[in-house]
Amino acid sequence: MEAVVFDLDGVLVDSEQLWDEARRDVAARHGGRWHDRATGDMQGMSSVEWSAYMHDSLGVQLPPGQIAELVADELLRRYADHLPLLPGARQAVERLAPRWPLAVASSANKTVIDAVLVAARLESCFSVTVSSEEVARGKPSPDVYLEAARRLHVAPRHCVAIEDSANGIRSGLAAGLHVLAIPNPAYPPPPAVLALADVVLGSLGEITEETIDDLERRDRVEARLDEQEEQSFPASDPHSDWAGPPTAPAATAAR
Known part of the structure; x- marks a missing residue:
C-alpha cells in the first residue's frame, strides 16, 4: 500500500x-x-x-x-x-504517518475538518484533506475518495480507506480502494455491507503497520493467482483450427 x-x-x-x-x-x-429516518438518511x-x-x-x-x-x-x-477524539485515534495516526502519506476524505464541511485536525494537533500528519463539498457527489459515490487519491498522486488500488459507515464502505470500494472497516456501534453497517470490507476491526487501537502490510501481501497473492489463472486458461486464438470439443453422437432411435 x-x-x-x-x-x-x-x-x-x-x-x-x-x-x-x-x-x-x-x-x-x-x-x-424531524422524522425518524432523517439521521440515517x-x-x-x-x-x-x-x-x-x-x-x-x-x-x-x-x-x-x-x-x-x-x-x-x-x-x-x-x-x-469538548473535542470527542475517539480512543486510539491519535495513536493510530501517529503510528501510520511515518510510513505512509495520510489523507482525510470526509462528508464534513472543509472548515469542520480543518478545525478538528487543528484542535487535535494532528494537522501536520495529513498531506491531504478532502470534503465532499469539494466534489460532485457525496458518499456512497466514489468521488471524495477518488479526489483524495488524485491529490495524493497514488492510484486508488494502492490506497487503504478506513471507514465506519455503510455509505463510507460503499464509497471506498466504488473508488477502488481497499477498505478497513471499524463499525460504528451507534449506527452499525448492515452485515451484508460489512462483509464487503477487506478487513473488519473493533477499534482504531487494533490498527498497526502490520495491518496495512497484510493488505499489501494479500493484494500480491491475489494478483499472482489471477496471473496463474490466465496462464492456465489462455484466451482462445481466433485463427486456431480447433473447432471446440467434439459433439456428442446423436442418440440412436429405440427399436
Whole structure:
C-alpha cells in the first residue's frame, strides 16, 4: 500500500451524535420537522446534499447554504467545549504517518475538518484533506475518495480507506480502494455491507503497520493467482483450427 485515507466522523472523532444534535437544533429553530429516518438518511451526504435534504424533506425555512453554515457553527461550538477524539485515534495516526502519506476524505464541511485536525494537533500528519463539498457527489459515490487519491498522486488500488459507515464502505470500494472497516456501534453497517470490507476491526487501537502490510501481501497473492489463472486458461486464438470439443453422437432411435 502507498497511502492511507481516513474518514473523519465516527473514525477519528465520535461526532455522529453531535452532528445529529446540531442539525436537530437548526431544524427546530427554523420551522423544520424531524422524522425518524432523517439521521440515517443524511449519513455520508455532503454538506450540499444534507442541507438540501433539511430544506426539502424536513421543511427548514432557510436556503440550503445558510442551513449548512448554521449547522457547522453549532457543531464547532460543541467541539470548542469538548473535542470527542475517539480512543486510539491519535495513536493510530501517529503510528501510520511515518510510513505512509495520510489523507482525510470526509462528508464534513472543509472548515469542520480543518478545525478538528487543528484542535487535535494532528494537522501536520495529513498531506491531504478532502470534503465532499469539494466534489460532485457525496458518499456512497466514489468521488471524495477518488479526489483524495488524485491529490495524493497514488492510484486508488494502492490506497487503504478506513471507514465506519455503510455509505463510507460503499464509497471506498466504488473508488477502488481497499477498505478497513471499524463499525460504528451507534449506527452499525448492515452485515451484508460489512462483509464487503477487506478487513473488519473493533477499534482504531487494533490498527498497526502490520495491518496495512497484510493488505499489501494479500493484494500480491491475489494478483499472482489471477496471473496463474490466465496462464492456465489462455484466451482462445481466433485463427486456431480447433473447432471446440467434439459433439456428442446423436442418440440412436429405440427399436
